[in-house]
Amino acid sequence: MPVYNRERYVVSALRSLVRQRDVDLDIIVIDDGSTDGSAEAVRSMMRETPCIRLFRQANMGVARARNAGLRQLPPEAGFVSFLDSDDISLAGRFKRDLACFMADPRLELTYSLMTLADRIDDERLEPAADSRTMTLRGISLSAAVFSRGLVDRTGQFDEDFEQAEDTDYLLRVFETGPNYELLDAVAIYYRRHAGNVTREHSGRVRNHLRAIHKSMRRRKADPSLHEVQGIFELKGPANWQML
Amino acid sequence: MRHANVYTIASKDIVFESFDGEAVVLDLSSGKYFGFSDSGSRIWQALSSGVDAQALIGLTAGASTIGPAELDGFVSQLVELRLLTRSDAPAQPLPGDLLAALAATSEPLNVSVHDDLADLIIVDPIHEVEEPLGWPAVKQAS
Numbered sequence: 001m002p003v004y005n006r007e008r009y010v011v012s013a014l015r016s017l018v019r020q021r022d023v024d025l026d027i028i029v030i031d032d033g034s035t036d037g038s039a040e041a042v043r044s045m046m047r048e049t050p051c052i053r054l055f056r057q058a059n060m061g062v063a064r065a066r067n068a069g070l071r072q073l074p075p076e077a078g079f080v081s082f083l084d085s086d087d088i089s090l091a092g093r094f095k096r097d098l099a100c101f102m103a104d105p106r107l108e109l110t111y112s113l114m115t116l117a118d119r120i121d122d123e124r125l126e127p128a129a130d131s132r133t134m135t136l137r138g139i140s141l142s143a144a145v146f147s148r149g150l151v152d153r154t155g156q157f158d159e160d161f162e163q164a165e166d167t168d169y170l171l172r173v174f175e176t177g178p179n180y181e182l183l184d185a186v187a188i189y190y191r192r193h194a195g196n197v198t199r200e201h202s203g204r205v206r207n208h209l210r211a212i213h214k215s216m217r218r219r220k221a222d223p224s225l226h227e228v229q230g231i232f233e234l235k236g237p238a239n240w241q242m243l
Numbered sequence: 244m245r246h247a248n249v250y251t252i253a254s255k256d257i258v259f260e261s262f263d264g265e266a267v268v269l270d271l272s273s274g275k276y277f278g279f280s281d282s283g284s285r286i287w288q289a290l291s292s293g294v295d296a297q298a299l300i301g302l303t304a305g306a307s308t309i310g311p312a313e314l315d316g317f318v319s320q321l322v323e324l325r326l327l328t329r330s331d332a333p334a335q336p337l338p339g340d341l342l343a344a345l346a347a348t349s350e351p352l353n354v355s356v357h358d359d360l361a362d363l364i365i366v367d368p369i370h371e372v373e374e375p376l377g378w379p380a381v382k383q384a385s
Contacts, residue, residue: 139363205269209260212360213267216278232363 001029001083002065007037009086009191011045012122016089018049019125023094027052028072033059038085063157063165070156073148080151082141082166088125088189089142097145100181108150109173109180111231112143112187120191127189135186137233141166142188150178158214164207171215174228182231248296250318251330261288264344268326274361277326280305280350286317287354289341290327295334303346317352324356 003010010029017027029052031039039056046052057068066082073080079098083089097110119131127133137143146154154173157165174180219225252259256272266284268277279287282305289299296318300311321327 136362205258206260208364209258209267209269210262212269212276213260213262213265213278216267216355216357217265220278227357227359229359232360 001027001085002032002062002069003029003034003038003042003085004032004059004062004065005034005036005038006085007034007041009122010038011041012120012125013083013085013087013089014042014045014049014052016087016091016125017083018045018051019091020089020094022092023098025051025094026074026077028069029054030065030068030072031056032062032065033057061159061162063159063161066157066165067159070151073151078148080146080148081144083188084142086191086193087142088120088191090186090188091125093185093187094145096185097183097187100183101145101147104179104181106179107181108147108178110145110183111137111180112183112185114138114140114143114188114190115186116190116192118192120189125189137182137231138190139167139170139232140188140190141169142190144170144173146173161207161210163204164211167208167211168214171211171228172218174231175215175218175225177226247334248318249293249330249332249334250290250296250322250327251293251332252291253322253325253328257326259287259291269364270325271364273358274364275324275356275358276360276364277324278355278357280348280353282309282345282348282350283317283352283354285341285345285348286314286352287321289337289345290318290321293330293332293335294337294341298334298337302342305348305351307351309352313352317354320354324354 001013014027017025029042031042031054039054042052042054046054053072055068055072057065079101081094093112097112100110101107113135115127116134117127117131119128120126121128150173154169158168161168219227254272257268257270259266259268261284264284265281266279266287268287270276285304286299290296296314299309300314302309318327
């Protein structure tokens with residue numbers, strides 16, 4: 001979990017993980033030079049939950065923070081997932097995914113749905129009654145559980161990206177044709193709020209185009225790589241349409 | 244006077260960038276994205292910045308010379324894909340560095356269409372969002 005100035009949300013994100021006592025979690029938090037109380041908020045959780053490990057670095061951006069997290073993976077970690085510091089991991093999502101891996105030893109990746117929500121009840125860790133929601137199979141590292149072998153094979157996050165490093169990473173993963181399973185269950189609530197880094201529009205578009213360009217270039221250089229057909233889709237509500 | 248063939252970006256849903264001289268275009272309304280050969284990238288750059296299509300005929304590109312039929316076919320394709328549309332604006336001069344870049348290309352004019360990320364591009368996360376809540380620009384169908 002990379003954290004940058006998210007004292008308002010990071011405890012909810014961590015609570016959503018540590019409540020999942022049905023799996024053996026090692027929670028690696030990289031504080032990317034926060035200037036607010038994020039690190040203190042994480043420490044307050046660590047007193048009761050030793051499975052959280054906090055590492056701090058000067059602010060270097062989310063791609064470098066994610067790579068710092070990957071470097072802290074213990075050798076024995078069999079599976080890897082991500083959670084952003086303002087999102088909520090649904091109870092039972094890891095147990096469900098791990099059951100898929102147990103049932104199919106060749107499986108390398110599970111990829112679930114995400115629900116966007118603009119109001120989250122931080123007590124219940126659920127969308128508030130008056131929240132708008134939208135469920136889709138979108139770009140989210142948190143929707144995935146990766147086998148350790150797939151993470152090692154995929155390598156680092158591309159540090160050229162200020163944003164859309166997750167898009168680039170997932171495209172790289174899917175292009176190689178991993179043995180994946182798409183699960184029709186929601187893995188995370190993605191919190192839409194005024195502080196989302198994804199809301200700075202021109203930079204977001206440029207970074208997204210860069211990810212697409214790199215993907216096309218890889219596929220041109222190596223025709224054995226795949227398009228990522230049939231992965232990403234809008235699930236609901238079914239009656240939404242573009243303005 | 245020769246009639247100018249000037250084009251412009253077909254709508255505000257068409258966004259594009261060039262990386263190392265390679266153009267990538269995204270149609271936010273359909274979710275399709277478009278890649279180009281090396282010569283196609285340079286011609287896209289010229290046309291999207293308002294250079295007269297006629298002025299490109301006879302230039303060296305893709306280890307050959309751009310013929311009128313080849314260029315016409317390429318431009319028609321970009322118009323049919325709703326990336327470009329005719330414009331009444333005055334033609335812009337062809338930048339000198341683009342001429343040199345075009346001469347250095349090795350592939351014929353080509354545009355490729357991709358729709359594997361369509362749903363993703365349409366809905367999230369790059370679309371313009373409503374203020375102040377940061378919601379994707381969607382409305383409920385009636």
